Amino acid sequence: MKPARFAYTAPDTVEGTLDALDRFGDEAKVLSGGQSLVPMMNFRLARPEVIVDIGRVSGLDGMSVSNGTLTVGARVVHSRLEAPTVSTPDGRSESLGGVLGSLLPVVARFVGHLPIRVRGTFGGSIAHADPAAEWCILARTLDAEMVALRQGGERTIPAADFFETVFTTALAAEELLVAVRLPILGEDWRAGFCEFSRRAGDFAVVAAMTAVRLEPATGAIAEARIGVGGVAGVPVRLPAAEAMLVGETPGAGLHAAAAEAAAGEVDPVGDLHGSAAYRRDLVRAMVARSLAQGAGASG
């Protein structure tokens, strides 16, 4: 279990990185925290010809908020999202508040184990695109935007287009994911996240994130998002179940009905860790609990 040979470069700027990616194209693989890529290399399931290590690149590990959007630098490590802080325009650092500020630590605790969280990165997880990865589910559920650079250009890719299939994204070989933009979710949002895994720290068998926006006046649901991982090659949204929620008032009966709809809406493929029928059962349980968690958070 030793990796196949590869050439190695560690640029210290974004420009140098883009230069290397442009030069090596498909032969190159970006190494960030390495917590997903290196195991695959040790198994020789991944055999990049060239490793472009972005560990020395500065400027990719910031978090800031503007216009209701949190921008997370690609090299922010998971553990920083357990207690997220953002840089203010005047150079101070303050805790990220609001619904997203409460949600990120809940989700971060499910990401691997301590030594994985201090080394693995948010952007690395997104670019790796494991369909059961917590950050991928979060990005899909909240309609995150991925910011990708290439030599001479930048583009923004919506989450719905970014995740293509297992371990495969819309990023071109020459592109570097530099940041992810997330809505901070105003005070009228309620969000929850539930995950079922076999052991502490394992990848989810099924995980669900829910977020609903309430009408301040009526308390009815104005907008709903349900995202689940572990049921397809990418994290998926469940529009039919979401639609059932809109216009209704949160409550156990509604949550159960939406969870039932969610279970019917997914079309999972069975594997070693769970048959299709079992995964559907887990979707039902996780969606119901995530909705209840969100409702509970509203106090």
Next chain:
Amino acid sequence: MTEISAADAAVPVVLRVNGDEYRIAAEPRRTLADALREDCGLTGTHLGCEHGVCGACTVLVDGEPVRSCLMFAVQSQDVEIRTVEGLAAADGTLHPLQEAFWRHHGLQCGFCTPGFLMLSAGILETSPDIGDEELREALSSNLCRCTGYQTIVDSVRSVLDAGEA
């Protein structure tokens, strides 16, 4: 243009481990764990799975516990690395964690022990006020096949508690 290290050539690498400097030559594919064991002769860092699950290879990098099987030696040049060999004092006095593991029977075959000691050292130094539940969560990072774990928790807890006294 940034320098590229060829795949099949060993490149010079400088590792700082337990305060000592090791000048080694390593292929880019050499993991930090293998470099420590094979090139630095520090075989206390063990390999139990080489895919980041078991934690036997845990070392401290700049004070934080990491899996040395998931880092390459070439990535590890500008950091301070600490391994189990650096825990005891130069005169052989055991580190409080080593004493505690001994007293509480926190080891049997001893293969996972260096990883658990370094994980625990990282916890002790970064989170001295850690609660019981969080401690168990943090210790769930590594696998032990012999002890059933409770004596490992007892060992670490006793050192944390002694620190508070």
Next chain:
Amino acid sequence: MGWVGRSIRRVEDPTLLCGAGMFVGDIGGAAAVRFVRSPVASGRIRAVRGPAYTIADLDADGVGNIEAVLHRPDYVRLAQPLLARERVRYVGEPVAVVVGATAAEAEDLAEQVELDIESLPAAVGLEAALDPDAPLVHPDEAESNVMVAGEMATPELAGALERAHVIVELEILSGRQAALPLEARGSHAVTERFGGRTTLHASIQAPHMIRTVICDLLGMPEADLRVVAPDVGGAFGQKLPLAREDAVVVWLSRRLGRPVAWIEDRSENLMASWHSREQRYRLRAGFNAAAHLEALEADVVANVGAWPCYPITWGVEPLMALAELPGPYTLEHYGVRSRGVASHTCPMSPYRGVSRPVITLALERLMDIAAARLGVDPVEIRRRNLQSDFPHISPTGLRHDEGTYREAMELAVSHVDMGAFRARQDAARAAGGPQPGIGICTFSERTGYGTPAFAARAMGVTPGFENVELSMDPSGYVTLRIGASPHGQGLETALSQIVADEVGTDPGRVRVVASDTDRTPYGWGSFASRAMVLAGGATYLAAQKLATQLGSLAAEVLEAAADDIVLADGRATVAGTSVGVDIAELARIAHHHTQRLPTGTMPGLSEQAGYDPAGTFSNACHVAEVDVDPDTGGVSMRRFVVVEDAGRLINPMIADGQIRGGVAQGIANALLEEVVYDEDGNILTTSLMDYLPPTIAEIPNIEILHLETASDATITGAKGLGEGGTIGAPAAVLNAVNDALAHLGVELNEMPATPERVRAAVRAAACGDSPGDTDRSTQEAAVR
């Protein structure tokens, strides 16, 4: 106060704590060996191309085949080559071997080796291998896949079943498991340039036995092979049988004349090291109206993989099940058929507990199901059936020595406070959500058996005795050389406590030498919960003899009667006086002033002794408390209580460590760990993300209480306990899971009780399906 019975810190630990242990992978200085393994479960080898050695090279050197023998009818005897010859029989079977400068380069080389194999139909899984039309694993040697079979019945069995008040039928399934020592296997061999003697360091449990078999295979005298087991990172049975790879490493070092090492990686270890415990039990049990188990009829099948293991053979699981199924109960009428069935899967070896975790699961599920059928409390039904007359002779002729089968259960039950638990359970059932359950398991653990028990198995070689050599050097320090081969159990510490008490010194002045064939007497190593009983017994006898020698010498020096000499605290004194001499002084005299010894006295201070008992039974009761989530099938452990009776405890801390570690492996067996193959024989669980040993988050604190029954079956009074934790825990956990969901009508008799299986059982119960076949529909991608 003596040293025995005290929880002193282990002498083994400082080295290990400082990272200074020496495991096989730490030796270094050797070229790297890598095996090229079969990618298919069954096939005919057409060609092997590339920079590799194959069986042809071994054959050319006259290397022999492994023959694991049982002298009994219904046993298929095979000659197993060290690398696959003509056919491959499981994914992972070694076909060729390469040598590279580093592990990475050896892996590069292995990738260049092309295996041209014609794929053939494979028999994978128990049912597939049993099918009359199944592809045969050894078509030239056997007409079916049944490789070993045993059958017996007591004369009145049929009548007893007919007379029964209630008949309970039950099917128990156990998934395939891996022992998973955290250090995988490995070996390192160096052959002297002149003289040609080879030293093998290997991660193994029985160095002397391994030396014998490798020398037999390579046709070399045992004097020319030194086998050392350095620090061993866990074994649990997986490192007891001969690894084919270790023999090939010795051959390579001799052929190439350079040091070579094979360090197994985790993926290889999961794929191609030994597996265990893939078994099915069908029980038919007759109870009388008083809930007494009168008669038991059983059909046992074990999937034993593609090859036997040396020297234990693939009879070990099915034949242990045959002999020990009656368990701790006063069962009179018993009949059993037990078969070992070959399949195109990884071979099996003993794993901690061997068949007893499944035997115990079967019996303890039977007791709970019968209790429910008869309207008796689970504690009460056991009370009425457990042995209490000792010695008790089982229907298969096993002699159970004194134990506390009932007392252990009563103590466990009172410790957990069953009444408070039932109140909490009632509340949870009313409230919904996670459902608490409690499960009891009572069992005995056959341990510490020597030659007589092994001779009954009729193996090609008969393990058994343990010998030790004990000497005191002129400084008064004691060196104990043992044939047992400890690897983390703390045996060195425990033996030093025994020596210290007998010789009047302290454990800090005792050095134990083990696991090196050049430095220790021939012995059988550490396995089967035997080392404390056998090596401990031999040590006790040798230490007594050394004490006698010291006593005679002290009597001579002190001009007193030998019977009046007391050895304690480093001095030999005349009883009732202050007249004495330091033991270290006696040691000097025995070596340096032998003119002071009576004529005819042998100079020096050394003794040897052996011990070879018939065996003993320790016993225990486990109680598990769980929470089961009916929506996800997830099970969390809330509490685990053990009442253990292993006789006299030499070092209680070490004993508790063995119990805790065993229980953790048992919980893993019950809930998490399963080796899975697809129907073509591809193994799906080759990483620790797919094969799931527990973390601390899955293991509760384990509360331990002790009873210490004096038994005359062992000379030290100590009984073995290395496997008990693993034997009892699965049944306790599955009984608890069933108890948690009993109000839903769930019955689940398969381990591991994965969340998917639990959830499927909940759904099946809700649909009114019969219990027992709850799982098959959900295993879409995977067959066992």
